[in-house]
Amino acid sequence: MSLGFDHLTLAVTDLDEAKRFLSVLGFEEEKAVVVSGEAMASYMGIADVEADHVTLVLQRVPFRQEIQLLRFHQPPVEIDDRAGFLARTGFNHVCFRIEDLDATLEAFAAIGVAPRNDIMDFHDRRLVFLRGPSGVVVELAEWKVMPPLPRRPA
Numbered sequence: 001m002s003l004g005f006d007h008l009t010l011a012v013t014d015l016d017e018a019k020r021f022l023s024v025l026g027f028e029e030e031k032a033v034v035v036s037g038e039a040m041a042s043y044m045g046i047a048d049v050e051a052d053h054v055t056l057v058l059q060r061v062p063f064r065q066e067i068q069l070l071r072f073h074q075p076p077v078e079i080d081d082r083a084g085f086l087a088r089t090g091f092n093h094v095c096f097r098i099e100d101l102d103a104t105l106e107a108f109a110a111i112g113v114a115p116r117n118d119i120m121d122f123h124d125r126r127l128v129f130l131r132g133p134s135g136v137v138v139e140l141a142e143w144k145v146m147p148p149l150p151r152r153p154a
Contacts, residue, residue, distance in 0.1 A: 007066040008094060010133055013079070015052060015071050018133035024107045025096050027056035027067055036074075050074040069133075083135035084116075093129065093137035101126050101142035 012018040019029060036050040050073040058065040086092055098104050105115060108130060116129040116137070125141045132138035 004063065005065075007068055009068040009070060010136055011070045011072065011077065012134040013071065013077065014133070015054060015069060018069050019054070019056065020111055021108075021113065021133050021138075022056050022067060024104065024111065024113075025098070026058050026060075028059055030055045030057045030066075034073075035070075046075065048074050080135065084131055084137055086137060091136075093139050094132075095127075095139035095141050097141050097143065099142070099146075101128065101140055104140055 010018065019027075032052065032054045034050065035053045041047055041049045052069070052071040052073070054069040054071075056067045056069065082088060101119065105128065108114075113130055116131055119126050119128045121127075124144050126144070127142075128140050130138045130140065
């Protein structure tokens with residue numbers, strides 16, 4: 001049985017841009033290392049891998065929420081030109097629950113990030129898509145009535 005979501009890893013070309021984007025959502029850098037060597041290459045299935053690995057954590061939430069950023073030095077990274085195209089199989093988008101959609105969009109506008117679409121009311125939520133780091137689609141969801149967060153088991 002799963003205990004829940006552990007982390008999301010994004011491969012990016014610009015670490016500063018990704019950290020700036022995710023900081024708007026409250027993620028803070030916890031650690032940064034370079035991953036490389038035979039054990040990592042074997043684990044990831046990428047020969048001669050070398051990459052920056054930055055762990056960002058969302059603070060002040062009941063359960064740990066972590067995003068890991070990878071910026072490859074080796075091998076040369078392949079750019080996914082279709083990362084933002086939602087009508088395809090595979091990873092589609094990630095959605096973050098937020099408290100105030102309008103204030104969050106203002107904070108994104110301040111760093112030059114605009115919505116991909118108009119805000120939509122859907123299933124008791126206000127939703128909008130953004131172009132996230134390296135073209136990954138990020139959705140923001142403001143619940144009209146915020147469902148309670150689960151409690152940690154005792």
